Amino acid sequence: MSQRSDLQRRRAAVESVWSRLVPQLKTTGAATRGAGALRHELAESWVRSLHSVDPGRDSAPVTDGGAVHHRWTDSPLRRPVDDLADQLHSIADDAGFVTAVTDESGTILWTCGGRTMRRRAEQVNFAPGGRWDEQAMGTNALSLALRTGHPASVFSAEHLVAALHGWVCYCAPVHGPDGSVLGVLDMSTTWDRSNPLAMSTVRSLVSAIEVRLRTEQPPHRARDAADEVRLSCLGAGRAVRGDRPLGLRPRQVEILTLLALEPDGFSPGRLREALYGGRPVSASTFKAEISHLRRALGGGIATRRYALTVALSCDAVEVLRALRHGDAETALRLYRGPLLPHSVAPGIEEWRTQLEVAVREAVLASSHPEHALRYGEHAPYDTEVHEHALRLLVRGDARRGIAAGRLSRALRD
Known part of the structure; x- marks a missing residue:
């Protein structure tokens, strides 16, 4: 009870500082009073952050999901984190934390934690793709650790963004064998679970990751094509x-x-x-x-x-990546039909529908008749697609016969 009372008093104190100081900084760009109650590195970060971040924003900006998947696949941190995945999951689940790993830019590449905490974290985009650098999300433990190269913790209203005042975050940078910062490891939870032992846990996990980085093969060595699995689905x-x-x-x-x-x-x-x-x-x-x-x-x-x-x-991942980049040509070239068409697994059926809708919408939005013709091979009963192909094909184009034949069959059946 005493510990919770101490945390409540601490939270009330930093909320009071935030309420006084942030309006000053927004108006004048400098604190005229009250800054002494805030740690120096936090006050400096607030000043920098207010140039690009609205304290009232509700969540972090998000990077394209396909790009994040590619970054994580190629990240030198992936293998060490995978090696420690069981330990990371166990700590996060047992202690009620969400654990995240970012790249050197502050973009989250990987997270773990219990369902409830992950759902809360996702509401502010503390999830893969979320950008947590200072310019994107203001003062937080991840942005401080990236900027300083040292461990950092941020409690409640020490965060610039008000939507994060219910959180406490513990973070440490991960250094590569050459000393460069490759990203950070962060453990976050609600303010009432604040515990000074969390920082020592973060430091210990980062040390374990750095040991693996030093002992494994060079991270940028070209992959042996014979080792890569190719899945066609x-x-x-x-x-x-x-x-x-x-x-x-x-x-x-x-x-x-x-x-x-x-x-x-x-x-x-x-x-x-x-x-x-x-x-x-x-x-x-x-x-x-x-x-x-x-x-x-x-x-x-x-x-x-x-x-x-x-x-x-x-191939399915590559189709989705192409669509996210607006590359209908590549998506249609790779799309060879429905996802595992004979599968009745609920998860596969959901992804099958998502892919079909995404590809079909790209076709109907395209002004290239070959896209509709190509997709029409896999959708013989889709009258709207065949009609779209006919509208795009000029008179005299021999391919109109293909589209017309498909449309006739679809209407007949």
Whole structure:
């Protein structure tokens, strides 16, 4: 009780400073009174931050999801974090924290934590893709650690943005073998769970990551193409490593597809639901499928939270990335049909619908008739697509016959 009372008094004190000081800084660009109650590095950060950040904003800006997936796949931090994933998940779950890893720009690449805390964190975009550098999100532990190269903690209203006043954050930078800052590790929770021991935990985890960075192979060494898994799941399902088929059963291809499409991974319960829905399937059957896939990948799947730890390329992921960049030409070239068309797994069906809608909308928005013609090969009963192709094809274009024939069949059936 005494500790909570102390935290309440501390929170009230910093809220009072925030209420007095932020309006001064917004008006004059400098504090005329009350700044002495705030740590010097925080006051300086508030001054810098107010040039680009509205204290009333409700969440962090977000970077394109496809770009974030690519950054995390290529990040030198990914393998060390994957090695420590079980420990990171355990600490976050047991202590009620959300743990995040960023790149050197302050963009979050990976998070873990319990469902409730992650949901709260996602409301302010403390999730993969969220930008937490000082220019984007003002004073916070991540931005301070990146700027100073030293561990930082920020409690309640020490955050410039009011939406973060319910949080406390503990953060430390991760240095590469050459001394450069590669990103930061942050542990965040609600202000009433503030605990000075959290910083020592963060420091210990960062030290473990840095040890792995020093002992593993150079992070920028070119990947051996023979080690990369290639997953084709549009129109059919097939996985190969180099030129060798992996020989996966349909259920294992479904699992691999879901893990490719959701690089942050699944809790065991959520993955099981995505595969089986409400069907009564034993835990041993589910675990056997995971184990077989893990063996086929030579490991490649984290244990506590199922996520890929092996280099993998996937046609469905590449289609989504192209669409996010407005590249309909590449998306249509790669799209060879519905996602695992014979699968009835609920998670696959959801992604199948999302992909079909996204590709179809790109086709209907395109002024290139070849896009509608190409998509029409995979959508024989889609009259709107065939009509769109006919509208775009000029008279005398021999391809009008193809579009007209498809439309006639669709209307007849």
